[in-house]
Amino acid sequence: MLKGLMRQALCVAALFSVIYTAHADDRQRVFTGTLGKTPIVLELNTQQQDEVVGRYFYEKYHRDLLLSGTLHESTLSLIEGENRYGEEQPLPTLKLEATADGLQGEWQSPKGKKLPVKLVEAKVPAPTSTTLPFIATLQHSNPYEYLRLQGLKLKAAKKEHFMGYELQWWTEPETTISLFSIESGLPKDERQQVNQQLLARLWQEVIRYHGCLMQGGVNTDFLQQVEPKLISPAVVSLNVSTSYYCGGAHPDFGDSPLNIDVKTGHPLSLGDVLWAGEGAPILHADRDSPGDQPLSTAQSDAYSTYQREVLVPWLIKQFTTLHPNEMKKPAEGDDNACDYSDESIWGYSPWYFTESGLYLSPYFARVARACDAPDWSILPYSLVKQHPGAVKLQLP
Template identity: 65%
Template structure:
């Protein structure tokens, strides 16, 4: 089983047979070549000659360096990096001339060091039958990311048992992004399907990490923790918590739960499990009540009964306490399964971000079973 998971985990770096040209649908073109003697991968968008954008990475390091500049006739002048923090420091430059299938020219450091640049249109190794479906879509949609992933491999990390299922953790060493696959506990086809989705999500998080590093520049930071929250014959549920500083006004933290139907691989929506509005009447054509309109006040009522102390409304003028009786904070929900019930996380404005993620806001399965959604899932007895 571990060998099979290794094949899945390293599929982004396996050898491929057929070749395709690297050009995204939106005008971005991808090139491979050398800067000096060092192999690089370059993405350029020259559709607006006076505002050329791009990026490149050294194949050895995979970290993006931003490019910007202008194309005049057949001469492309680019600046590497930016001075977004106002330090106005000198930056490296590239001056390239268009060739039949790429670019050639020179890179120059702020101190005057010069290195030759040779680029040709990238030829992409075609996916094989063992390639993860998500990665197989990248040659057309994101050829640059596809080439980045060719040089990255997952390494097996710890193993653990969770709710009767054995988990194998994987880590991508450069980004330190980590996620698990299921080593045993499910029928073979269900387990293969779930593991493909989990490993695809891991690679998506790796791509997001590199996007954050590019946007945030030298001060960018990102950390991430992943926790399985519930595994059953029908459900795989986990939560991805990400803290990031990608060049925005403030650092931030977000939760991104994953709730998968074991038998179909589809994402489970909250309304698949919990429905509190009127059902659609197909015989009369009456539409269902808007679940979002009725869910928030219903949740407040349930939580007030279950957790009266936590749901006490703060006194007038108390701006430091968390008001969980405000319907607005329950309008956008992070939710996932747990052994005791469904966890529903409220969402507060940034200034009250400390009110997010209360430990107590779990709706017991005994309540959920009184308001079932459309998908029949085996859930624990409360």
């Protein structure tokens, strides 16, 4: 009896040491093992014992299965999947207990089929010399995604010549996410650092695809179109257009361009290229790239103030001068017209380089999304050069 109680106490302690207390740094805990005889990777967050959340994927298929449930003493009681749209169908369940080095228990289907589950804390392999830097950062920041991407390979697709540069397109077959690398036309070192950013973006989109699929379930839609916009000795610019439905009331779509400084390999923010304010620009103000340092609260507040009080009024003034008819405020009561004079649509404009100038797109609310992406909202380089940003670029 005493030995049984001691064993139970040790299991409880192991469970909390393996799962619960590991969340002091807010990291999810990741396990590898088998469900039945099939290898899986499982991630759990037990910070709230009455609302345990997690996910897992079969290594053969890589697609997430959602987990939710509770932790009571040493027992994890989890449901796989969720009922959507008012459904009330039975779902698979997992019951797991702590072991000395992980978890073990049983998976059960709604029809009663049972399979054993054996898991150990994941031993994440170190990156190799050929591992893409973006993927290498995931080893510690997101080991679950790191392990998923270890099982995925890119497939070479078409080759294309664009503005004197040779592009090699790559596709991740399971998600059909595609993007290109630059094979010739830039010096080797610059080409390598640019390609690291391009392929990092491809893998980021693969991760987003899987996140959308887990959130949206069987009705998920995630389609992308990538279009190079400008490649030069100074910049590489492309636009990523995504049409998606990840659950919720309505599908949506949007643009998310990528602009790269060829000389450094760093992504460019709008403030790096164009600065309409007084004083020195805020460097790297709105980047989204692995390794970039986040803005301090004071910097973030200052940049938001600049966008709202300086940049947006300046953009409206410039576009009104360049395109007075398009920027004319619609007549009262004309609900079908696009009001490009509205300051709220220009605050966080998707932007990219073109041969003739800097393209900035307004961003409308869902009911007026047809007004997005007009073809005329381009600032000529002659104007942009008068208001240089934080990075010295050789613009066309």
